[in-house]
Structure formats: structure tokens, C-alpha cells
Amino acid sequence: MADEPLVGVVxxxxxxxxxxxxxxxxxxxxxxxxxxxxxxxxxTEDGGFGTSAExxxxxxxxxxxxxxxxxxxxLGSAVLTVxxxxxxxxxxxxxxxxxxxxxxxxAVAAVVTASAGADLAAVEAAAMEAYDYRKV
Amino acid sequence: xxxADFFRRWLTNAAAAVDREAARLTELDSPIGDAxxxxxxxxxxxxxxxxxxxEAPTTPGAVLTLAGRQLISTxxxxxxxxxxxxxxxxxxxxGDDGEVDEARFAExxxxxxxxxxxxxxxxxxxxxxxxxxxxGVDALGTSFGAARDAAREGALATTPxxxxxxxxxxxxxxxxxxxxxGATSSALLFEALADTARGTDEREPGHx
Numbered sequence: 383m384a385d386e387p388l389v390g391v392v393x394x395x396x397x398x399x400x401x402x403x404x405x406x407x408x409x410x411x412x413x414x415x416x417x418x419x420x421x422x423x424x425x426t427e428d429g430g431f432g433t434s435a436e437x438x439x440x441x442x443x444x445x446x447x448x449x450x451x452x453x454x455x456x457l458g459s460a461v462l463t464v465x466x467x468x469x470x471x472x473x474x475x476x477x478x479x480x481x482x483x484x485x486x487x488x489a490v491a492a493v494v495t496a497s498a499g500a501d502l503a504a505v506e507a508a509a510m511e512a513y514d515y516r517k518v
Numbered sequence: 519x520x521x522a523d524f525f526r527r528w529l530t531n532a533a534a535a536v537d538r539e540a541a542r543l544t545e546l547d548s549p550i551g552d553a554x555x556x557x558x559x560x561x562x563x564x565x566x567x568x569x570x571x572x573e574a575p576t577t578p579g580a581v582l583t584l585a586g587r588q589l590i591s592t593x594x595x596x597x598x599x600x601x602x603x604x605x606x607x608x609x610x611x612x613g614d615d616g617e618v619d620e621a622r623f624a625e626x627x628x629x630x631x632x633x634x635x636x637x638x639x640x641x642x643x644x645x646x647x648x649x650x651x652x653x654g655v656d657a658l659g660t661s662f663g664a665a666r667d668a669a670r671e672g673a674l675a676t677t678p679x680x681x682x683x684x685x686x687x688x689x690x691x692x693x694x695x696x697x698x699x700g701a702t703s704s705a706l707l708f709e710a711l712a713d714t715a716r717g718t719d720e721r722e723p724g725h726x
Contacts, residue, residue, distance in 0.1 A: 430594075434591075435599075
């Protein structure tokens, strides 16, 4: 699998620092060998709270290696913006999809799994499984 | 018949209406939202008006899809993908025809409203844009004026509702007693549509 392209992961938050920090956390926990490409798309282009379609499209293009892109989001407009971009068809790389997962736990699971060379379906399944981890 | 210029004037009028009402939309968004609805839509519709002037698409469908794309990329809040989807789906439903009649437009707008409901997972009564969009599009078969009135009444009728979607839904019962900002801006779109259909001459200088 050494030459197989890795699935990319995009992290979309209403806050730039939150997206950046979760990307750093997930990448840090996945270390050891090759790490899957991860890009943060947090906040608006001027650094405020919100969602930017441009930042999301650019982040997805940056991590696309041809194996698909898993996009994880936090709240409201982040979810809706990604859904709208996916529905557009031509705004995101082929094989980019919104993954239904908790943001932090799902990001860690997705990046660890993608870094191990798993395909997009397996990365998505790992991220979604994070919902099943009960804390109490 | 409605041509590309009609739709361009509609969206230019909508941009002017959003600009005029931005402070009120943000004020409505303060108790139950994050106080950015007016400024977000102001930025989005200003970009729409500028793009339409620059690119001058020649069919109704192209005007609406371009405007929708612009809203998705410039608004920065949930209303961007929602209004963007409304206009894009409506535009796609109109296809490549150079002119469309009112019945065809009403049918296409229904497709757009349905896409908004699917995207947000909301239904009428959830205290969202749909509470103005659905009655508006229902009345569009009668006249543009009837659609404006129905959308406005729909927006006013959101006040006693409890929000079930979006940020306001976190407030539960405390969302009751506030008019929904999204339904209010949706009513503005129908108001701009009725103004455009009346062909108000005083707006002429505004779209150059």
C-alpha cells in the first residue's frame, strides 16, 4: 500500500482556531509512519466566526490525492454549507463527502484510519463509530 | 413572460431591500440567533448584484444559478447555503429558456423551496425561512402581490412559534415571542418580487 494514495480529511468549524487545533490533535495522535493529508477550514475568510465555502473548497482541493476526501463539520452552517457544496457537484473533488460524526472524536478516528491506508468507506465508518463511544 | 432582465431586477431589488432592512434583520437575530443575519445577507446580496451586473447572464435560469452560487460562497452563515440552494435549484429547474411564464416560475420556485426543506431538514411550523417561503410560493399561482402578502403573514406568524431548527432551537421555549429573522428575510424576497413585477419606475436608477 506504500504507493496507494491516502484519503484526505477536511475539518470545518465555525472557528478557525478550533479547526486548526483539532487538525493538529488528530495529526499528532495519528503519528507514526505516513500521515493522511489533513486541512482545516475554520471560520470566515476574514478570520471571524462562521463558514466559508471558499475555504472549504480550497481545503478539499489541498488534501485530495485521488482516494476521496472525508469532510467533518461542527454546527449548523458548517453542515449546511458542505451539503450545499456536495449538491453543487463541481465545487469539491470527486469522492468528497460529508461524514456524519462528532467533530473532535470523529476527526481523530478519521485521520488515524486514513493514515493507515484505509479507503474512504472505512474512514467514514471509523469516524461515525465515534458516536458509539459513551462517556458515562 | 419573464426574461433574464426581470430576474436580474428582482435580485437587485432584493439586494436593496436587504440593505434597507439589514439593521432590523440583525436586531431580530439578536435574541434568538447570533446577530449576524442582516450583515450576512447584506454582504451576500451585494455580491449577487455586483456579479449579475458584471457577468450579465442571458437566461432566467443562468441568472438564478449564478446568484445562488454567489450566496453560498459569500454569506458565511446558514442562510448562505439555504438561500443559495433556493436560487440555484429554482434556476436549474428553469433550464435554458430565454423567457418563462409565471406558472413555470412558480413551479420552479416550488422545486427550490423543497430543496431548502431537504437541506435544512425543516418543515413549516419549525420557525424558519420555510414559514414564509411555503405560503409565498403557494400564493404565487394567484399573483405576485398575493405571494408577497402571504409570505409577510407567514413571517409574522412565526412569533409565537418555538424554534425547532438552527441555533434558535437551543433556546427552546425562550425562542417563543420573537419573529424569525429567516422568515422575515424570505418575506423581503417576495416583496422585492412583487415590486419588480409592478415595474416600479423609481427603482430604475438602482440597477445600472
